[in-house]
Structure formats: structure tokens, C-alpha cells
Amino acid sequence: MDRGTFTISLDFELFWGVRANRELESYQDRLVAVYTIIPKMLALFQKYNIHVTWATVGFLFYDNIEEIMSDIPDRLPNYLNRDVDPYIYLDSLSPPYSKEFSKLHTASNLISLISSTPNQELATHTYSHFFTYEPLENRDAFIVDIEKAIEVAKNRGYRLKSLVFPRNQVNLDSISKLDLLGLESYRGNPTHWAYCDGDKPSKSILLRIYRLFDTYINISGYHSSEPKPTKGVMELKSSMMLRPYFNKLSFLERLKINRIKKAMRYSAINGENFHLWWHPHNFGKNQEKNLKNLEELLIYFKELNIKYGMLSLTMNEVKDYVNKRD
């Protein structure tokens, strides 16, 4: 790429993304906070003219849980680990579902708000927050899930072109099939050994510690990349996760932000893509501090835009940009 590009992708999932390892009660406040955070994020993206990809779980496109229940796909993933199965969870719920409870599982209003904001791309985070690294009896269930995500969005007037795999569990076997479904880009993982496999179910404590240190000190590098097609679909490797403000290590926040800025600058100078990601619910605690960190990064992007011509592009726009250049 001639000019550096800056991509933000957000994994928008509400309870579906944390359900397998957290109790709703303990995480509810952060999920409720998403309803105030997303409008604030959108306002910042507008203020600095930032193009963002919102990888959204398919269940969120509905108005309420009743609608999810009335539209369950015919073929479901048959996970050996029942704890990760969202359909077993849905089965365990019993009506009536309060409006507040539905809002932790569906978000059609937020989706319309995002899609009506300029330069925001709605993308998919699979229909059911699909875990591709989990052992399954029916391997084709993944593609069935993606088809459903596309259909549910299409019925509501949205065309999805980009995919972010839940837990960054990239399913290489299915990439060639994504192309046939109209998906043109996906978020891959950095090539570095500490990140290349995404989040495996068996992530070791040592790997967690390594990643924590790496958040503050540059151990693993900048992870900027040149997007390339893989089996017909553009792979945009992620660079870094914007980790939430962490009270216990708050004295290191400056290091964290500077580490990201240096990587952004490297991408701007070298004409590569810097791809930052996180989940909106990560900002649910310490909202103001997290939004302040975000704004500082967006202001810095503006500097890089003026100085080096760096562009802010959604995942799908990066795909177009790379294709036009080639």
C-alpha cells in the first residue's frame, strides 16, 4: 500500500460473547453500559471522521428474545462441550423475557444507529458467536451459521461483507466458502507466535502473562501488515487489541497508549495497515477513562493523517483500496 491505513474493528456481541465463561449477573452492568458507550463512540468517530467496522453477532439483529426463538436455524452446531452451545442456553431460558433481559441479547436499535452513522460498516461476528476451535460433530455447521447471519441481516436491509471470527479462532478451512457467500474480507491474526492462533480454549497462563507485558512494553513488535487475499478473501490481520483501562495497573496506562501510537506511526510511515480492535463492553467499566484513551488515539491518527497521509478505512474499504492499487 502506498499510504498507511488505520482500521478499527469492534466485536459487537453483548452477552453472547461472554456467556461461555461469565455469569450474567456479574457482567450485566458492563453490558447495560454498552447502550451509553456506543453513541459516545460513534460521536467520537464522527468528530474525527473515523471509519469503523462493527462485527456484529447475528442474534443482535432481532428486536427481542422471542424473535430469536421463532427463527432458530434447522441445523445447529453440535458442540461436544455443552457450555459453549448458545442453543442449549436459549433452551434453558423461560418466558416471559423482560425488556431489560432482551436488551442484553438483542440490539436492533443500536444496529440502526450504527448503520445510519456515516462511514460505519456493519459486518458479521457470525450468527451465534460460533467457536470454530471447539470440537464439533457436524463440521459444516459453521457455514450454515454464516449463511444465517447474512440472511438475518439481509432481511433487515443490511449487506454484510466482512467477518471477524469469535475469539479470533480463524477457520482457514472455510475461507474459500466465504467468498461464495459474498464475504470479501476477514480479520486474521498477527503472524507472531503469541497471537497467531487467536484465543484457544487451552490458553496457558504463561501466554496470558506474556500478552499482558506486551500490552505495555514492546516485546512482540508492531504487528502492522499488508493485507493480502487468502483463498479469494482479503485477510486483514489484526495488530493489537485496545485493552480496557485497568485500575490495578493504571500507572502503566501511558505506556499502553504510547505503545499503540508508535505502532500506528510505524504503519503510517511504512504504508502498512494498523488494525486495532476491542469489544464495546470492554469500555463498560471506567467509561470516561476508556473514552479518553480512545480520543487520544483518534487525535493521534489525525496527526498521522496530516503528516503522512494515513487513511482511516473500514475492513471492506481496505479491501477495495488494496484491489485498486494492485
Ligand SMILES: [Zn+2]
Ligand atoms: Zn466475540
